[in-house]
Amino acid sequence: MSRNILFISVDTIKDRTGLHLNVDPKMVFPDIMYAQDAYILPALGTALYQKLQDGIECGTLTCDEETLLNQYITPCLVYYVMSELPMALSYQYYNKGVVRKTGDNQIEPSASELTDVANRYAARAEFYKQRLIKYLKQENQANAKFPEYSNPGTGVDVFVPENEGYVLLS
Numbered sequence: 001m002s003r004n005i006l007f008i009s010v011d012t013i014k015d016r017t018g019l020h021l022n023v024d025p026k027m028v029f030p031d032i033m034y035a036q037d038a039y040i041l042p043a044l045g046t047a048l049y050q051k052l053q054d055g056i057e058c059g060t061l062t063c064d065e066e067t068l069l070n071q072y073i074t075p076c077l078v079y080y081v082m083s084e085l086p087m088a089l090s091y092q093y094y095n096k097g098v099v100r101k102t103g104d105n106q107i108e109p110s111a112s113e114l115t116d117v118a119n120r121y122a123a124r125a126e127f128y129k130q131r132l133i134k135y136l137k138q139e140n141q142a143n144a145k146f147p148e149y150s151n152p153g154t155g156v157d158v159f160v161p162e163n164e165g166y167v168l169l170s
Contacts (some may be wrong), residue, residue: 005053006032006039007069008077016078023089028081031088035080040073044136045152045161049081064145072132079125086114133162 010025052069056063061069074105091098139145152160
């Protein structure tokens with residue numbers, strides 16, 4: 001499903017969060033792709049997701065699509081990426097195995113502290129995802145601004161848009 005077309009850039013994440021400017025973009029790119037595919041695709045549905053990717057790739061986004069991306073998808077995606085980064089940036093794979101990076105004159109957080117940070121960002125992301133879903137529902141009921149949202153396509157690999165942003169734990 002993923003075509004390596006990002007809805008946000010690493011610079012957007014750095015501008016909107018505490019992600020340090022010296023973080024290598026190559027370390028963040030995989031988590032942007034994962035967050036898009038795992039969290040944004042289910043919220044938008046396959047057809048709208050692909051339409052936005054096409055619009056970005058071809059430079060043909062409408063004003064409504066730009067609003068959707070900038071005001072609703074971007075904040076949601078930024079915080080989902082940030083919820084994935086604590087472990088991704090702390091542990092790296094090398095030819096001799098998995099290594100936890102450390103630096104001089106720094107206090108390293110425990111694994112539970114990293115989980116707490118990830119959960120805090122995930123909660124923010126869920127708030128923005130709920131907002132995104134409500135916006136899409138409202139705009140489609142009022143004037144069918146995003147017809148792909150209501151018609152995600154058919155097939156076993158098609159995502160039908162989620163109805164709620166918050167995941168209820170049972």
